[in-house]
Amino acid sequence: METVDHLLEGFAVALTFQNIMLALLGAVLGTMIGALPGLGPSNGVAIMIPVVFSIGLGATPALILLCSIYYGAMYGGRISSILLNIPGDEPALMTTLDGYPMAQQGRAGEALTISGFASFFGSFIATIGLVLFTPLLVKVALLFGPAEYLALFVLAFATLGGVGSANQAKSAFAAILGLAIAMVGLDGQTGTPRITFNNIHLYEGIDFLVAIVGLFALSELFIFLADRGKFAQQAEAKPIGRLLPELKLFKSLMPTLSRSTVIGFIAGVLPGAGASLGSFMAYSLEKRFFGKGKGFGTGNPRGVAAPEAGNNAAAGGALVPMLALGVPGSGTTAVLLAVLLTLNVQPGPLLFKNSPDVVWGLIAALFIANIMLLLLNLPMVKIFVKVLQIKIKYMMPAVVLISFVGIYGLTGSVFDLRLMIIFGVLGFLLRKLEVPLVPVIMGILLGNLMENNLRRALAISDGDWSILVSSPLAIGLWVFAIGGFILPIFVGKFFRPRAVLKDLKD
C-alpha cells in the first residue's frame, strides 16, 4: 500500500491554508475562464502561466493553482454550451447537443446540475484511476533507454493529430514546425548558436511561453477581429429555472456516468485522443447502444451527463502519460507540461523518485479542487452564469493586456512581446488553414529533449543508427507510431466530432 502512503503524504503537502486558498482561487478563475466564450482550458491556462510565475510562487503552490484552473475550465465549459449553445471549448461541443434543448425547455438549471455532477463524477474517478495506473506506467517507463524515449516521442507526435485528424500531413507539419522552433538558440550540447542569424535575442532560444500565449491567446483575438460583426451580437442566455432534478433522475443516470467515465478515461490515457474524443465517444456510445428512441439530441439528461463525465474523465486520464512518461497526449496537458518545465520539473519516472512531494501534492490537490468545484458549481452556478454577460468588447482587450502583462512580467523584454505578436498572427493563419496548434506547442516543449535522446542513443551505439530499432520495446513503439499515423487517414472521418455532427444534421 505504498501508493496510499504517498497519497496521504500528498494531502499533507496540499492541505495547507495557502494551498487550499490557491485551489479555491483557481477553481473560481478556471470556471469563469471555461464559461467565457473564446477562452478554454488551453488558452486560459496559457495566459495564466506567465502571470503565476512572475508572482514567484513555489513549484507545488503554482501547480496547485494552475491545475485547479485547468479542472475549473473543464467544468466551466459546459455553462455556455448549455445556456448559449456555444461550446466554451472543443470538449464541451457534445454537451450542446442535449444541453441546449434542455435549456430551451426551461430545464437549464437541471442540465447545469446534472452536468456539474457528471463533471465531478468523471474527474473524481479519473483522478483515482490516475493514482492507480500512473505508478504502473512509471515501472514500465523505467525500462526505457534513449532509443525507446525517442520512439515514444515520435509516437506521441504521430498520434497527436488524433484519430479524428482530417489531414495528417498538416499535423505532421505542425509538429515539425514546433521542433524546428525548439532548435533555435544555443545548442545545449556544443554551445554553438544555431539558426539565430546572429540575432542576440535569439541566443537563449524562443521561450515556449511566448509561443504558447501568442499561438493560443492572441490568435483568438484575431479570429474575433476578423469576424467582428458576427461576434458583436451576443446570444441571450436562457433562464435557469429550478436547479435540482428529482432524485430518481439522478439514480437513473448512474449507469451512464459509469460507462462514460470508463470510456473517457481510456480515451484520455491513450495517445492521440484527449478530452474532445472522450466526450465524443461517451456520447456516441450512449446514443447508439443504450439510447435507441430515447430522444437523444432533444434534451435527454443522459445526453448531458455522458459527454461531461467523458471529457472530465479524459482530462484526468490524459495526466497519466503526462506524469509518468513526460509525454502529453492532448492540448491542455501540453500546456500543463509547459507549467512543469517552467518550474524546472521534468515529468517522467524520475520525478516520482526524486520529488514525490510535487507529484503526490499535485494529485492530492486535484482531489481537493474537484470537491471544491462540485461545491462551487452546484449551489453557486448562478454566479458563474453572470460571467456570460461580460461583453466581448471588454473581455477581449482584457485578455490581450493580460497576455502582454504576463510575458512582460516574466521576461521584461520588448523583443519577446513582438515575438508573441508574430506567433499570434502565425496561430491565426495556421488555425484558418486547419493546421493544429497543439503539435507546434509540443514540438517546442519537447524538441531539445528529443534531440538529446537521439544524441545519447547514437553516442551509446557509436553512430550506428540501427540502435533506434534494436529492442523489442522500441520496435513496438515505432510500429504503434506508424500505425497511429496512418490509421486516421482511413478511419478518421468516423471519429471527427464536427464531421459527424454535420452528417447528423444533414
Added chain:
Amino acid sequence: MSDRIFGIIALIAICFYAWGASMTQEPFLPQAVGPKVMPYILSALGAFCAVYFISRPDAEPSWPARNGWFEILAAVFVMVVYTQMLPVVGFFVASTFCAAYFIWRFFGTPLQAGVGGVVISFGIYAVFHLALGLSLAKGPWGF
C-alpha cells in the same frame, strides 16, 4: 489554392531555415549527431509535407473578408506601437490606449472605449502590480 500558397511559403521558409542551420559551427570534437543533424532531418520532413500541400491541397478555408484582414493588420500595428510605447509612457497610459482601441473596434462607443480603457487598464494594474507585485513597465510618472 491557399494550401498551395502555404506549401510554397513553407518551402521557402524551410530553405531559409536549412541555410541558417548550415551556418552552424561544427564542434571541435566530431560527434555522432552534430548540431546540424536534427535541423536537417526536420527540414527534409517539413519539405516533404510542403510538397504534399502543393500536390494535394485541401478545400479552401474560410478566409476573412477584406475588412477582416484590415482589422488584423491594424491590430498588429496597434500592438507593435503598444510594445514600443510601454517603456516610454509606462504600463498604465499605454494600456489605456491599447484597451480603448480594441473596445472601439468591437463596436464600443467612444465614451465606452475611453472609460472602459481606463477601467480595464487600472484594474489590471491594481491586481497585477499593486496586489501581486508583478513588475510592469514604469513610465516617467512611476506607473
